[in-house]
Amino acid sequence: MAFTPKSSLVHQTFSSLLTGIPVVETLGISRDESHCVMVLAGHTDPVSSIAYSLDGKTLASGSYDGTVRLWDSRSGAEVCTPLESPGSDELSAIQVTLTLDGDHLVAGTDGGSIIVWDARTGRLQLPSLKLHASYITAIAVSTDGRTIASISNECHTVALCHPSTEVPVGQVLRGHTEPVRAVSFSADGKMLASAGEDGTILLWDYRQGQLLKELIAVQGHGIYAIAFSPDSSSLATGSGDNAVRVWDVRSGQQLHIYSGHELMVWGVAFAPDGLHLASASFDLTVRIWNLRDANLKDASLVLRGHSDSVMAVSFSKDGEYVASGSSDHTIRVWDVSGSSSLKISLDGHTDQVHVVVLSHDDRLVASASADGSVRVWDLQTCQQIYAPLICSEVEVHTTAFSMDDQLIATGSADSMVRLWNACTGQAAAPELHGHTSAVLAVVFSPNGLYLASGSSDGTVQIWEIAKRQPAQIPNIYCSSGVSKLAYSPNGEMIVVIDQRSKILSFDALTGQATQVFREIPSHSVQSYAFSPDGAQMLVTSEKRFILLDVNTGQCSMEFQGHADDVWPVAYSSDGNLIASHGTEAAIHLWNPKTGERIGSVLYGHAAYIQSVTISSDGRYLLTGSQDHTIRRWDLNAARSLADERDRNPIAALALARYEGNWLVSPSDELLLWVPIEYRGYLEIGGHSRVIATHRVIVTAHDGVLHQGEQWTRCWRAPDSVVS
Secondary structure (H helix, E strand, O other), X not given: OOOOOOOOHHHHHHHHHOOOOEEEEEEXXXXXXXXXXXXXXXXXOOEEEEEEOOOOOEEEEEEOOOOEEEEEOOOOOEOOOOEOOOOOOOEEEEEEEEOOOOOEEEEEEOOOEEEEEEOOOOOEEEEEEEOOOOOEEEEEEOOOOOOEEEEEOOOOEEEEEOOOOOOEOOOOEEOOOOOEEEEEEOOOOOOEEEEEOOOEEEEEEOOOOEEEEEEEOOOOOOEEEEEEOOOOOEEEEEEOOXXXXXXXXXXXXXXXXXXXXXXXXXXXXXXOOOOEEEEEEOOOEEEEEEOOOOOOOOOOEEEEOOOOOEEEEEEOOOOOEEEEEEOOOEEEEEEOXXXXXXXXXXXXXXXXXXXXXXXXXXXXXXXXXXXOEEEEEEOOOOOEOOOOEEOOOOOEEEEEEOOOOOEEEEEEOOOOEEXXXXXOOOEOOOOEOOOOOOEEEEEEOOOOOEEEEEEOOOEEEEEEOOOOEEOOOOOEEOOOOEEXXXXXXXXXXXXXXXXXXXXXXXXXXXXXXXXOOOOOOOOOEEEEEEOOOOOEEEEEEOOEEEEEEOOOOOEEEEOOOOOOOEEEEEEOOOXXXXXXXXXXOEEEEEOOOOOOEOOOOEEOOOOOEEEEEEOOOOOEEEEEEOOOOEEEEEHHHHHHOOOHHHHOHHHXXXXXXXXXXXXXXXXXXXXXXXXXXXXHHXXXXXXXXXXXXXXEEEEEOOOOOOOXXXXXXXXXXXXXXXX
């Protein structure tokens, strides 16, 4: 009971009925809450500001408790002792920020001074700079790191200083009629924006000390947060009327207003892609807004978990995470990866997505779903181009584009094969009758003349496209249903996986069985994909992921890295990239020449992935999942990310295998000893549990702390056994 999530039905129902139950607070990385992956505790007063370092490895936080803390964003551990003011002043730390290069950490004091530390070592970089008579409430640093802007409580001006020369620069900026509450430099380094209790936004040429523009933003309400977009073309504000607004910098016009918060908005931050905006509010929530769709006024994501006002918000530099600081004294890190430019979700299906395919010109995406529809999307805009293709309201198992991209074929649970006009979405022919059970696979021949369809009735039928009727080619008969089907790149062979997970190959013209894949173990194949030249084929067989020589049937390479069974696989058109997916709902990228993994493991889907495909230009990866969504992944961004094991310790355990009472890494490193009562679950597929790096505080109330007999304190010393 002590370890159940506080929001769970079990905890809410039974916790009040029991005594002697310890109160457990888990700090660090956790997967118990939706989207929240880390809770950082240590501050003893409200956390009023947070900032990520440029490399994303460090998170800085400032608090009313007079300290600045630096955290390892991957493990949640503090990287140094808390930073405090070196003089008699206490740190107000209302605002803490990092210079763009990540070298310096800047904070303010109760005495009105600026303090600069080396962000990598935590050492004081410069003596404090006295700028204000009262405590500092907000700080911003220009992109070149040469100018610090600061504001003070009840002060109507903005003060500028240089962090290295320790002297004021330019002029004190005067123009507000009431206290200033927020400042922000533009990313291009040309402007400074300030806003405050007077409800106005002032845009400054801060180098010359000249006012460029005044925006009357909110009458009767103060503005408490302001941020420039990454391209400096727009501004976001948060205000006392509970609204988030986006402004065009050039024209001064309001572009969007977003309502949803129930109390004042105290923090705003743009995602690095400029397409999403995060806001923090006194209503205890963080909200993510989608700026791509001007008609979408509701938050795309509402993050709940803080128990008091949320005062600050910041995006990680890769856009994968949002950190929030709260009056509950904690920082929370949220996984918002579904909102980032790395992967974009194509939402519309209401049931699991079975197959996702790309047109050969990379213009369109077609997805087949258990909701009875096929939806066709524009790959660039991720928008549907016409109404869904409805196949008699029965489950659609498969879809494919013709070689000229003019037709879309579908196979569905009513045993029908259908052809659709890919340009209009209209039916291109009467239904093709021939199967007696669900059609699970369809594929066009490389020469564009034929369509092959595979069914759970155990047959593969060949259709002549031009005549919309069966071709003069014998049907292929299997001993069990056909679940997957493909032509070899030269069109001479048809490869089938039947419903007993056995791989079979046939001559495409005669329908006769061949013996090419006799070396593959029977009754174990789950997926396959041909290399572009047809010389090799990827095969996933139980927990094996291998590359076969098509001519000899011999294994030429085996890939290591998945923790469990591997299912969909895909080859890039140039043959230089392989994508695979296992039961851990993550995508791995591989170099087929070396067998080494490329970049990061890609996470984002909430359920098993059923389909993977790569665009012919190598820019995008498309996945379809049981979570009802299709996701488009930017492969260039994915390649540039560091290995996930360097960014997130959860990944190391996610790739681990259970062996000898330990979770063991692919490199045979012992990661985690498993108590006896959990071992039985780990030995059963689909019941594994990842326990990540974390800190736990346990407090017992109304009785003693009860402890299971099987729990022991374990420690592994070098060259010793567990004691």
